[in-house]
Amino acid sequence: xxxxxxxxxxxxxxxxxxxxxxxxxxxxxxxxxxxxxxxxxxxxxxxxxxxxxxxxxxxxxxxxxxxxxxxxxxxxxxxxxxxxxxxxxxxxxxxxxxxxxxxxxxxxxxxxxxxxxxxxxxxxxxxxxxxxxxxxxxxxxxxxxxxxxxxxxxxxxxxxxxxxxxxxxxxxxxxxxxxxxxxxxxxxxxxxxxxxxxxxxxxxxxxxxxxxxxxxxxxxxxxxxxxxxxxxxxxxxxxxxxxxxxxxxxxxxxxxxxxxxxxxxxxxxxxxxxxxxxxxxxxxxxxxxxxxxxxxxxxxxxxxxxxxxxxxxxxxxxxxxxxxxxxxxxxxxxxxxxxxxxxxxxxxxxxxxxxxxxxxxxxxxxxxxxxxxxxxxxxxxxxxxxxxxxxxxxxxxxxxxxxxxxxxxxxxxxxxxxxxx
Amino acid sequence: xxxxxxxxxxxxxxxxxxxxxxxxxxxxxxxxxxxxxxxxxxxxxxxxxxxxxxxxxxxxxxxxxxxxxxxxxxxxxxxxxxxxxxxxxxxxxxxxxxxxxxxxxxxxxxxxxxxxxxxxxxxxxxxxxxxxxxxxxxxxxxxxxxx
Numbered sequence: 001x002x003x004x005x006x007x008x009x010x011x012x013x014x015x016x017x018x019x020x021x022x023x024x025x026x027x028x029x030x031x032x033x034x035x036x037x038x039x040x041x042x043x044x045x046x047x048x049x050x051x052x053x054x055x056x057x058x059x060x061x062x063x064x065x066x067x068x069x070x071x072x073x074x075x076x077x078x079x080x081x082x083x084x085x086x087x088x089x090x091x092x093x094x095x096x097x098x099x100x101x102x103x104x105x106x107x108x109x110x111x112x113x114x115x116x117x118x119x120x121x122x123x124x125x126x127x128x129x130x131x132x133x134x135x136x137x138x139x140x141x142x143x144x145x146x147x148x149x150x151x152x153x154x155x156x157x158x159x160x161x162x163x164x165x166x167x168x169x170x171x172x173x174x175x176x177x178x179x180x181x182x183x184x185x186x187x188x189x190x191x192x193x194x195x196x197x198x199x200x201x202x203x204x205x206x207x208x209x210x211x212x213x214x215x216x217x218x219x220x221x222x223x224x225x226x227x228x229x230x231x232x233x234x235x236x237x238x239x240x241x242x243x244x245x246x247x248x249x250x251x252x253x254x255x256x257x258x259x260x261x262x263x264x265x266x267x268x269x270x271x272x273x274x275x276x277x278x279x280x281x282x283x284x285x286x287x288x289x290x291x292x293x294x295x296x297x298x299x300x301x302x303x304x305x306x307x308x309x310x311x312x313x314x315x316x317x318x319x320x321x322x323x324x325x326x327x328x329x330x331x332x333x334x335x336x337x338x339x340x341x342x343x344x345x346x347x348x349x350x351x352x353x354x355x356x357x358x359x360x361x362x363x364x365x366x367x368x369x370x371x372x373x374x375x376x377x378x379x380x381x382x383x384x385x386x387x388x389x390x391x392x393x394x395x396x397x398x399x400x401x402x403x404x405x406x407x408x409x410x411x412x413x414x415x416x417x418x419x420x421x
Numbered sequence: 422x423x424x425x426x427x428x429x430x431x432x433x434x435x436x437x438x439x440x441x442x443x444x445x446x447x448x449x450x451x452x453x454x455x456x457x458x459x460x461x462x463x464x465x466x467x468x469x470x471x472x473x474x475x476x477x478x479x480x481x482x483x484x485x486x487x488x489x490x491x492x493x494x495x496x497x498x499x500x501x502x503x504x505x506x507x508x509x510x511x512x513x514x515x516x517x518x519x520x521x522x523x524x525x526x527x528x529x530x531x532x533x534x535x536x537x538x539x540x541x542x543x544x545x546x547x548x549x550x551x552x553x554x555x556x557x558x559x560x561x562x563x564x565x566x567x568x
Binding site for chain 2: 020022023025084085086088089092128129130131409410413416417418419420421
């Protein structure tokens with residue numbers, strides 16, 4: 001019987017910053033998007049102040065000032081490197097790890113002895129070795145693992161871990177507390193279609209007649225119901241995308257050693273991911289290119305680079321993304337390894353119509369729009385302040401963007417954290 | 422084995438590869454040279470200093486409270502977060518929000534962070550103080566010459 005885990009990082013960007021600046025612990029902290037436009041990460045303390053994801057920075061400035069909230073510009077180089085570290089630690093401890101977004105990964109745990117608090121030890125190890133706090137959900141299917149992870153995060157008494165595989169008696173009580181619309185793969189529209197069947201919670205869906213579910217939601221919805229019953233039928237390729245990221249990756253048919261073959265595979269995944277973005281009307285603020293060898297746990301040559309490319313102008317343009325991804329492969333590739341898998345992750349998605357054009361953008365966005373159907377407008381969602389800057393601004397205004405980005409602590413010698421001796 | 426169409430074919434279809442040992446000694450017509458027994462790779466500091474890349478971080482030291490332990494201002498410290506703190510090890514610790522480098526000392530009456538310089542006081546980690554051991558210093562890299 002298969003067993004799956006979902007491990008995701010708590011408030012990932014904030015947590016990365018806190019590793020290198022412990023003064024941020026216990027304080028309200030927010031991280032702003034590219035060009036310091038809007039809030040893309042919050043600490044628990046900032047959430048308690050009512051700050052929401054996507055809040056435009058200028059709009060919440062009074063709250064930030066009044067409560068002395070620490071404000072940081074996004075540091076994707078750092079977050080990408082820390083994401084790689086977390087994934088590498090998971091690879092040491094679990095037989096198989098599938099990154100799902102920049103801060104969450106699915107684990108395949110067949111053959112792992114989950115008794116003796118395996119999940120709790122995993123969480124403690126990631127925390128010790130990287131400084132990043134994570135929550136872990138474990139269950140016989142990915143969908144249940146997602147539920148377990150969500151509860152592990154939500155319920156303080158669970159202390160970040162819920163293992164439904166070792167404790168199947170907790171499945172029903174857990175599912176009862178989850179509204180069906182919050183189940184992975186069931187959105188508000190599907191929840192509305194399930195309501196006449198008397199299905200309001202995840203437990204109701206688990207207990208519902210799968211044929212009835214299928215007649216109302218189709219095979220996709222039926223799959224969710226089976227997964228909730230403990231029958232794994234959802235390969236990662238068919239899994240719903242996380243709302244906040246898009247990922248495309250696949251194992252190679254045979255090990256790959258040549259750089260141009262890796263580049264080609266990555267280009268293929270960029271195409272898939274970009275098309276998914278456009279189809280959902282999103283653009284991405286950061287792209288992570290990754291590829292890795294298989295013999296990670298046994299020693300021998302292993303190489304699992306993660307190259308994170310911040311997109312100063314959020315994009316879903318296949319041509320531009322492929323060019324950037326190709327460069328990333330070039331810098332990360334090392335000869336002499338047998339790579340078995342490659343992929344790309346697009347994170348920090350926002351609505352395509354809301355994308356802010358950069359002043360020194362060198363891509364012909366108009367043509368890109370025609371080619372790709374991506375709207376290129378000044379973001380009126382960011383308000384009057386932004387319009388004024390774009391019209392009048394260069395130099396000082398432009399330089400003020402990303403004004404509070406922390407140092408690249410792990411990728412630049414000049415940016416190392418200092419320790420007082 | 423030659424068959425009717427004269428093309429040599431393997432005995433089994435799709436034979437598995439047979440790894441053959443690679444001899445690193447060039448065998449000349451005469452006796453092998455004793456000097457050519459091994460060809461080795463180059464030495465890489467990463468292999469020496471970085472045991473677990475995912476948990477290894479580099480930080481820069483300031484100040485002189487660890488002078489007698491061989492840490493000078495500006496030195497590069499290799500820090501491994503996967504090594505458990507133990508008596509006598511040099512650790513990085515977050516003390517009241519600041520990262521410091523000190524000697525870890527676990528005594529019957531509690532944990533202390535000790536300097537390696539008489540001019541500095543030991544830090545007693547009492548119940549109230551906020552201590553988190555950030556990692557263990559495994560290597561100190563000191564640059565001798567301005568390059």
